[in-house]
Each structure stands twice: as C-alpha cells, then as structure tokens.
Amino acid sequence: MWRPFDRCLTPAAPRPPLPPAMSAVDPPPPPTAATPPSGRIRELDVVRGAAICGILVVNIQAFAYVMMAYVNPAVQGDLTGLNYVVWMAGQIFVEFKFITLFSLLFGAGLYLLADRWARAGRRPVRAHWRRLFWLGLIGLGHAYLLWFGDILFMYAVCAAVAVLFWKRSTRTLIGIAVVLLVIPTTLISLLALSLPYWPEEVVHEMRTEWHLSPERVQEETEAYRGGWREQQPYRIESALMMHTWAMGTSIFWRTTGVMLLGMALLKLGLPASVASAGGLARRTLFFGLPGLALCAYGAFRNAAEAWDFEYTALQGELWNYWGSLPLALGYFFGLCWLVRSGAAAGLVRVLEAIGRLALTNYLMQSVIFTTVFYGHGFGLFGHVERWQQALMVVVCWGFQGAFSVWWLRRFGQGPVERLWRWLSGGRGGF
Template sequence: MTDPIMSPGEQRPEPVLAGERNQTLDVLRGMAILGILVLNIQSFAMPSFAYIVPTAWGDFTGANFAVWLASHLLADQKFVTIFSLLFGAGIVLMAERQQAKGLSAAGLHYRRMAWLALFGLLHAYLIWYGDILLTLALCGAAAYLVWRLPPAALVGIGLVAIAIPATCWGALGMTLSHWPDEAIAGLEHDWGPAAIEEARWEYQVYNAGWLAQMPHRAMMALYLQTFVLVFHSFWAISGLMCLGMALYKAGWLTGQASAWTYHLALGLAVLVGLPVIGLGVMHNMQRGWDATWPFVGMQFNYWGSLLVAGGWIAAAVLLVRHQWLSRVRQALSAVGQTALSNYLFQSLLCTFIFYGHGLGAFGDITRLGQLGLVLVVWSIQIALSLWWVRRYRFGPMEWLWRSMTYRRRQPMRRVANL
C-alpha cells in the first residue's frame, strides 16, 4: 500500500516499471496485508470488546484458545507495525524519486495523503469501523516533515513517539490507588457489565441490515478517529513511520544490510519478543483481563511486538535474499503490489460473510472457524493478485489513487516489454 508513486516528469506521471520495483518491499507489504487479517477477522466476526478481552465472547478453551494464543503471539500488532514501517519507507522513496528529477515532493505527498484520508473515511463509515487508512494518512502527513533527517535522528524521534502512549497509560495506571472508590467502581462497571451488555447489543446490530449497523459503526469509527487517535495511534504509528524511514535509509528494509543484523533480529524476536508477550498473556489471565489492562496488561504486547515484527521482516528478507520458496515469494509480491485493493477487499468480503446484509454469521463463528476463513480469504486474494499483476500495472484502487494524486488517468494494462 505504500509503494512509491513515480514522478510525473514533464507534468506527466509514469507508472512504476517492473524492473524498478524492490521485491523485498513488495514481499513485506504482501506479508503485512495477509497477516493483518489474522487479527482483523476477530473484529469482523465478534463484538469489539472480545478483541481486548478474549474471554468476553465465545469459547476460549482447547483449539480456540490455541488459535487465539498463536495469533496474539505472532500476529497481534506485528503486521500493523510492519505496515506502518513500510509506509514510512514509502514516503522517503517517493520523495527521493521526486527530488532526483528536480521536483518538489511536498505537494504530491499531501495530495496523496488527502485522497488516502478520503478512502479511509468512506471505508470506516460505510464498510468497517476498524479502518487504518485515515490514521495512516494523518500520520503520514506529520511524518513527512522529518523525512530528510539522518537515520539516527529518525530512530530517536520514532522511539520517543512510540513511548508516549505507553508511558502515559502506565503513568495513569500508577495513580489508580489514589482514585476515589466511585471512580474505581465506574471503571470496573464499564469494563465488566457495561462491556458485556455492549457486546450483546453489537451481536443484534451486526446481524441486522446495513442501515441498522450505521449508528454503531459511526460511533466506533468516531471513537477510533478521535480519542484513540489522539491518545494512542497517532503517536505509535507516526513513530513507526519514522523508524521505517530510518530502516529504509539504512538499507535494512530493502535487504541490503549485513546478514548478521537479520539473524540478530530473528534471535531477538524468538528469545526476547515472544517471551515478553507470553509473560503478558500470563499476567492478563491471572488478573482475569481486568480493568487494569489499558494501564499494565497492554504493555507487554505493545513492546514485544516491535521485536517480533522485526523477526518477521528479517525472515522475509532472507526469503528473498536466498531465493527460497519462489512460489511463496511470487504470491506475497503480487499481494504487496495490490495492497490497498487487497486491504479493502478483505473488508468487503468479511463484512459480507459476517454482517446481516450478507451471510449474517456475526458472533457465531469460533476462533478456529475464523482461522479457516482466513485461509480461504488468503487463497482467494493470492489467486486474484497473481492473475491481476500479470495483466495490469496497478491494482484497481492503486490505479484510482495514482490517477487522483496526479490528476491524470494512469495507463493500466501492461505492455509486452514490462
């Protein structure tokens, strides 16, 4: 979704040629798009509170617990992290190409972000409230201001930004012992009985028609675009974009860094990241997923995900560098080249499967069943993406995005020499 837009040259945009694409970035982007569905499907399929408190809805034993645990350890926040890093890399890549042609990148970038924000608003209010496109656009607009800085400065800014929400939530949690009893009681009520009642209401709403869903969809979208954006996601994702810029400039995201750095990232993911997240699981289960989760319980996965995401990136780089599993690389690359289209396709297909204006399976599919559906959706997306990129230069939404950004209809079909 963050692949670069080519410079228009003499006010005429040119498509990205096949030989100019970086396969590592395409593979990473495809991996992120497919991986993000592993967690998003829980929000498509179940009431929103079940994403935070997995015991709030459905069976949480046996195979269903195993699916949740694996997805939490390996996927939750990891692929959104990769997605955000790649977005930051894409900002630098686009800006450098513009500058190399003696053109200003700022106007193009902000026009690009404005259209992405519009896509995000339409997606959030008309299809699925869990949209990330608007957040990416707003964070991308802010992150662009620092793209020229050297990698070390970008790393510093990125880590500080990422630490802001975690530090604020942690500091707030330290004040809990000084809260009045009625405030504590209110928090526990909102986290317990009120949240369960909300989940039951969601079950009824999303098994009804599209219009009946609108009030809740709009309420959730607005909550994510205001409170969550201001106090959490803006800082976390903007910081990740800055890290992505630094990692791109250092050649790490494009597979040009030393081999030992990728093996180190894999080691840190396995030996540090996963154990930290595992400790968080034990902590939250012992506490019964209580109301302290936002202040303490979320910290384990928040920080551990950075290392596990780095391990996923390292694995993908080694996959490309050593030319392993050619069909897997081709599949991920094809999905990555059509990432925006695939992201929106996931929402359209999954809301049709789960919501009342489609098959109406909301709240009735176990986590094991959700995993099966993820594999089905992946199969469809990979097959369609491979078919599409052999015939067209851009995915359908990528084509629309570029055409609107450059204010000129882009060529779509491939020609024989591409």
C-alpha cells in the same frame, strides 16, 4: 562482536536518481545492482504481502465479534480448547506485529517518494499531502460506511506529520521515533498510578465498559446482524472512538514513530546493505527471539489475570506493545531471508503479488468479511468461533493470492491503487 547494523552505518556513496515510484503503501525501492528493471525491491513487496495477510488474523476478530472483544477476549466467544490456542497464537505471533511491519513499509515509502520528488524538483511534502488527503478520504468512507476498524485515515494523518522529517538524519529519526513510542506508555502508566484517586463512579464506568455486560454484547450483536442502517450507530460510535480517544492516546504516537523508523531503516540501506542470506538469518534471531519472549509472557500473563481491567488494560498490554517492535523486525529480516535464500519460491511469488495490491487487498478483506458477518450479508456476527475464523482467514489468503497473481498478469496495478493515483493527479487512471 557481531552488531546487527554495523555494515549499515558505514558511509554510503551518493545515490543515483530513483526510478519511477509507486504509492506510499506500495513504495518504490532504492536503485541497487540487485534491483530488477522494474525498479522494485522484491523483498519489500513480499514483506508487504505478509503484513496484509497477518493483519487479517487480527482484524477478523473485530469483524466477527463486538468491538470490546478485540481487547478483552472474555467478552464474547468461547476461550477454551482450540479456541484458546488460536487466540493465544494470534496474540503472541500476530497482534501488533504485522501492523508494525506495514507501518515500517509505509514510512519507507514516504522517504523514497520524497527523495525522488526532491530530485525531480518537486516539493515533496506538498505532493505527499495531496496523496494523503485522498487516502484519508478513502479511509473515512471505509470507516464510517463499512467497517470502523479502518487504518487508512489514521495512516494519512500520521504520515502527513511523519513526512515533515524525511530529510532528518538517521539518528534524529530514531531519536524522535523513540520519544513518540514512549508517549503511550507514559500515558498508560500515569493513568494506572492515578487510578486510586479517580472518583469511584468513573472507575466503575471504566470497568463496566471493559467487562461488557451480556446485555450490551447482545444489543451490539443484534445491531450488526441487522441491516446497514441498524449497524450505523455502532459503526459511527466505534469509528469516532478510534479517531479521537485511541488516536490521541496511542495510535498517532506509535504509528508515526514506527513510520519514522521505516525511514531510518531505508536510510541505513536495509535490506540491500545486508549482503548475505546468513546475515539476514542472524538478524531474524537477534531481533525476533527477545520480542517473542516479551510477547509470550504478556499474553500468558493477561490470560492468567483473566483479562482483569486493572492489570490488562493498564499494564498487561505493554509487554506486547514493546515486544512487537523487535519481533516485527525479526519478521522483516526473516521474510527478506526467505526471498534471498530461494526457499519457498512459490509462496514468495504469491506474497509478492499480494503486496503489490496491498491497498486493494486490504479493502477487499473488509468487503468480504462484513458480507460474511453483518446482517446485510450472511449475518454470522457472533456465531463463528475463533478456530473457524482461522479457517476463514486461510481461505481468504488463498483467494487473495490467486486473485492478485491473476490481476497483476492482466493489468499490472491494483484497481484501488490506480484510483488513488488518478485522484492524486498521477499518470494513468481509468
């Protein structure tokens, strides 16, 4: 019987010291015969680039519409015809999958840097905390001054906890990750079971918040079409909600758990331990197809329930929550196959460049689309339909791909990556 991790679980020879590393967003590779002289694993750069591109497909909805439309698409924007197809495709193939990929790679970077620093006689946890402190500050500025949907601050918090476990065995990392991943499901299930016993006025308020009234939608829309000062109350309120309620009930547990899984994958020797392109292709199907089935069922069921509060908010998201994990692994192996097989070499080179400038490209997306949609720019908030948003995403991919290739040829490292390294006390800078 074929087992997807059999070859990864065989004892490995001791690893030689790691080459000079990049950041936790842009992690260094383990030394292998296939590793190029620069010390990078090309597959990880390509996967990271794909993750940055995929994240934008989801994030553009939060740039273009009110915050609640991100979880309940019926709140704002047309959902018929091509708009429905675009939304459904995003839910099935993208939502939660590429942020999961990014979290896996972030966890892998934490482990690789910690291992390198430990071999050099440094204190890995303290060194990581210094870097994460600056990443968190960058994230706070991003969230409260530009766009509430920032992930950098939350990644810094989650990574500060995850790195404490970098020495643990693979089995321990996976076990802790599973426990953390179960916590949001447990909390949502308890909420759903207890809802009949809650005061009716509280439940009514929750329903009202979920099915946002047209007046509330218009109020928020007008604020974001206004100047920066008019946007601030809504931006701060939304960012605080992300950093308190969402962080405490879901984001912290899931993100930290997935980071630990990323550490475990590296300890299993992936992707280098899969010797053939055929092995990567088999793993793509093994993980991807079950995950795809779960995500597709959840998306169509939510639509059939008309995104009802009692179903979608309390039960319907669980299909995507769990289905996105194996589907993200399927994407991981599929992208590694794309590199190994030599197929689409031009696309692979562009994704690699985007991945090497991951932090720069992520923040650039916020600058571009807050300018497009908010009132301090073109003021298109609430005006752009979902199929048009998809076209904007494709244009942005093309621009960021060309920019990343050009920038790397001239400078070798992204501007925000260089700033972060300088703030963290690394060599180089401005």
